[in-house]
Amino acid sequence: MVREYKATRSELIELKKQIKLSTTGHRLLKMKRDSLIAEFFNILDKAKGIRSGIQDKYDRAMERLSIAKAIEGTIGVKSAAFAALENPEMELTTKNIMGIVVPEIDSRSVKKRIDERGYGIIGTSSRIDEAAEAFEDLVEDIVIAAEIETTMRRLLDEIEKTRRRVNALEFRVIPNLESQEAFIRLRLEELERENIFRLKRFKEA
Amino acid sequence: MEIAVVGDEDFVLGYKLVGIRKTYPVEDEELESVINDVLQDTGVGILVLSTRSLGKVSAGAKRRIMASSHPVVISVGTEEEEDLREKVKKAIGVDLYRS
Numbered sequence: 605m606v607r608e609y610k611a612t613r614s615e616l617i618e619l620k621k622q623i624k625l626s627t628t629g630h631r632l633l634k635m636k637r638d639s640l641i642a643e644f645f646n647i648l649d650k651a652k653g654i655r656s657g658i659q660d661k662y663d664r665a666m667e668r669l670s671i672a673k674a675i676e677g678t679i680g681v682k683s684a685a686f687a688a689l690e691n692p693e694m695e696l697t698t699k700n701i702m703g704i705v706v707p708e709i710d711s712r713s714v715k716k717r718i719d720e721r722g723y724g725i726i727g728t729s730s731r732i733d734e735a736a737e738a739f740e741d742l743v744e745d746i747v748i749a750a751e752i753e754t755t756m757r758r759l760l761d762e763i764e765k766t767r768r769r770v771n772a773l774e775f776r777v778i779p780n781l782e783s784q785e786a787f788i789r790l791r792l793e794e795l796e797r798e799n800i801f802r803l804k805r806f807k808e809a
Numbered sequence: 810m811e812i813a814v815v816g817d818e819d820f821v822l823g824y825k826l827v828g829i830r831k832t833y834p835v836e837d838e839e840l841e842s843v844i845n846d847v848l849q850d851t852g853v854g855i856l857v858l859s860t861r862s863l864g865k866v867s868a869g870a871k872r873r874i875m876a877s878s879h880p881v882v883i884s885v886g887t888e889e890e891e892d893l894r895e896k897v898k899k900a901i902g903v904d905l906y907r908s
Contacts, residue, residue: 648905662885669823685825692828696810696854696879707881739823743812750855750883753893757875760900
């Protein structure tokens, strides 16, 4: 969107105002981008660690579950699962980092004692307990990762958006306005000179 | 608030063992509609998806699912999650996950 400007003094004043506004906006957005990136680096290390942790725990949990299934049979594991008590509860609230809404998760412990799990201790083998324990471990990590990863996603989206805006202002909007301003200024000077020359000719005649 | 799990039968079973009630074993055809239903459920705080299931949905739906902040969506699975890494590369310009 390039607007055509007329070569008048009022347009020049208007343009100058716009340039000033754009540069202020540009400076602010740049600051926002930098602090978003700083915020991002703060959680990056945490996110890296937790991802690989989840991967390991997932593999371990699946292995334990497969063993439990092999020994107890799928039906046995399923019936234990149906008897499992106590849904892990957590609280989901939101927090604001520089205008971005990110989740904050507060979870009560997922881990339970063997007798709290709900299925009979005598009727089932320890393989099921091991599988349940591995999954409790995993779910605990998932709850933490859910918060961190979603925060990262939101931050990254915002960084990208801000970066695009900064670049658009820096490389398109501001240069455009400045060249228009230069054009009007030169045109006005030219008009001025023409006028002086004309007056001179009048005087001579 | 509760945790919900969506994935294939094997994926879901382990979470059931922990006591998570909202587990939805799904076939590929009904995957998107089930995920949508869970996203609408206000009682769910975290939605755990298997990476395999997430790979099955269309790109647009995936973007929508990952953009949800209530519930928060996270994918877990055998295949490594490349999505976040790609995002970092795109937004920052450097592959920060490379170690």
